[in-house]
Amino acid sequence: MGRAPCCEKEGLRRGAWSPEEDERLVEYIRRHGHPNWRALPKHAGLLRCGKSCRLRWINYLRPDIKRGNFTADEEELIVRLHQSLGNRWSAIAAQLPGRTDNEIKNVWHTHLKKTLDDERKAAAGRPQTRKKSKAKSAAPIAPAAAAERATTPSVASPGRSSSVTSSGVTCSTVTESAAAVSSSSPDQAAITSACGGHHKQQQQLAVKEESFSSTELPAAIDESFWSSTDVTGMMDLGDMDEELSLAGSSSVRSDDMEFWLKMLLEAGDMRDLAVL
DNA sequence: AAACTTCGCAACCGCAAGGTT
């Protein structure tokens, strides 16, 4: 198992992505997919390493990314899955459609963990002491509070580094759908992008499927970006069909995955019971 | 109103797994 040297850093950009870079990446992936991340930036004319492109796509540009606050249900699911799976963020993310492992990891570290710690302390009879008093998120999030928080549209940060503040669009994807169809193949990823990039209709359907109120979606989508890059029209159905046929039998075993999820969750429950 | 503190999150880093040659 060798290890490829990380991207040669000379001449490569780092840090926040510019809208132009985003657009270039989206456009390239729309046209060619991403069979080879390492070669992608070169072909796409980006001064980034492949790793950076991949992360940007997966965590931010993928059209099926769901943004905005986590719902109470999602947070609860994360907590439960974390009990079962530990820090396997990608596995957890697979159960949360539209959420990325990075995002889940962030949420965990920023407040779920604290919440649990505080709850544990409270349960242990120790007074909760918090030095911080930041209205935004300082208080431990009780489930009800979490729910309230979750339904509050997130405030966009206009000054954020990237102008593509949020896609706000979702799609039940092949890779990270509720059916937990995990996919790592480029073809499937391309399909994912096709599916996601496809159409707002689909995305809206997916939103409905996932039972998330549209108010949870951030209003701060930079529509100009999506319209200027014509993301919704980027992948025509022909492309998609082609890619679907390429992926062929990769309608992965959602049944299996559901089974294992169920098992894990049940195991978690049983463990909880055991603790009790 | 300015300085300071805290938080959220995008992005980076390094490692490991798995595929290919």
Added chain:
DNA sequence: TAACCTTGCGGTTGCGAAGTT
């Protein structure tokens, strides 16, 4: 089968925004 290559993952960091003093 060993070396190489690419991708994926988890931990961590840095920066900008928001809140507090």
